[in-house]
Amino acid sequence: MEKYLNIIKNSYSGYWNYLKNEVLFPNHWDNYFYGLIAISLIVWILEIIFPWRKNQSIFRKDFWLDIFYMFFNFFLLNLIVLIALSNTAAEILNDILKTIGLSLTKFQLFNVNNLPKWAGLIIFFLISDFVQWNTHRLLHRVPFLWNFHKVHHSVKEMGFAAHLRYHWMEPVVYKSLLYIPIAIIGNYNAKDVAFVYFFAIVIGHLNHANLGWDYGILKFILNNPKMHIWHHVKELPKHVRYGMNYGLTLSIWDYLFKTNYIPHDGKDIELGFEGDDVFPKDFFRQEIYPISKKPK
Template sequence: MEKYIKAISDGYYGYANYLINEILNPGWHNYFYTLVAASLAIYLLEIAFPWRKDQSLIRENFWIDIFYLFWNYFLFALVAYNAISMVAVELFNDFLGLFGVVNLVAVQVGNLPGWVQLLLIFVLRDFMQWNIHRMYHHVGWMWEFHKVHHSTQEMGFGGLLRFHFMENILYRSLEYIPLAMIGFGITDFFIVHIFTLVTGQLGHANLKIPLGPFKYLFNGPQMHLWHHAKDMPESHPNGFNYGITLSIWDFIFRTNYWPSDDEHLPIGLPDQENFPKDFVGQNIQPFQNIFRKKDAK
């Protein structure tokens, strides 16, 4: 029991000290300022080269999305996630220990060139995220959480940042075992994570990025805007274009749908009028809907 209490303590105080150090000591390897700087840079690109020129610079719910940036990527970890995840890892390791498993790493990649390791973790993680994203659109209770992300009605870089805190838990939990079984270093994770965040913000940005033939490999704003379409086509009633950074998975598994470059495509939820506009309501309603459906059965 003591080690679980220590994990909780380390989770809170360790992350608090880490975050304070990040804020007080700017640098190239600083996650806090890297994410803030990347967001600002993409926002400046939106101002300079807007795809939807009639869209306001301070679009609808702009400031809520900015709050989501700090909540989802820093404050939630401070309040709960870091401590919970450390306890969960300890419990999982103890469970494996019952079967004599003391090291989860099954594949060693340390001898491979650095660029190969980066490419491997990027492709594997992107494929897993594509699959998890697809699940969000097909599993009823997961969709309730994912609605928060789809509630934006004016697309911009901050659209990536708006998501329910349960997505942090679900994504990381489902990614953990496959990635932990491969001996990647923490630096590799950091580089791939930052790259994914930047490309994800670009994919949601008010920008038109001509990719040419590379559109079959990389996701872009024109393709991803259709993912947020308010009305689903009959051919894809549960959604499409699930790619995070890579679009190739959608083309391989035929979950792609991109009939045109329509910058004024209506986006949002079919029942948008019933969705809360405030942060607290957006994070409470999914739980209410899940339990309401459960009680109705």
């Protein structure tokens, strides 16, 4: 027990020092705090210059709520719970495996660190994105998980910051299901995968932005605003009752597994979900909603 308490303590102190240095002493290119701000400003400017829904305000509905979610989920949530929880859960899993004479290293298919850097990063990215695509499907198909995912789908007007409006339970689910696949191929440190994460942030911001782009032929590889708008449509067709277009960064999984759906230009479709008119409108009540309501 003392070992786990020390992990929790070190996780808090370590991440606090990291966050403090990110904000106060930005002296490296892979600074997530200012990187997120820079990406957000660039995509917001693109929204202002090339608005798809021209009647949508620059400061759209829930703009400031989503800005708060963006910084809370990307930084403060890690400080409050995620880093400590992730580190402790990983150690507990390793200890359980040791009691039965196993370890994750025994299941390791290969180590991406032994490959050329570019090849390892591509494999890391593809596996991560595929696992997250499947996890996203689960968030829609499992009523218990959908209750948490409703927070993200409560967006009524799309904009870049809607990308990071989600309940704190979602990254717990994503990280839990991603842990073992990443463990069996080896893992890079945060600095090595910074480019992958920045790329995912850019595509995620663009997917939710007020932009009418599909990237031409690249739409079959990259998720895009014209595709992702249909993921947020309020009235789902009967043949896709659990949703569609689950891709986070890549759209290729949806085309491969036939979960793609773009019937027409979705510029003016209504967003949300059935019953969203009574869904909480503020951060605190949205956070407690899933534990106060039974899943349907």
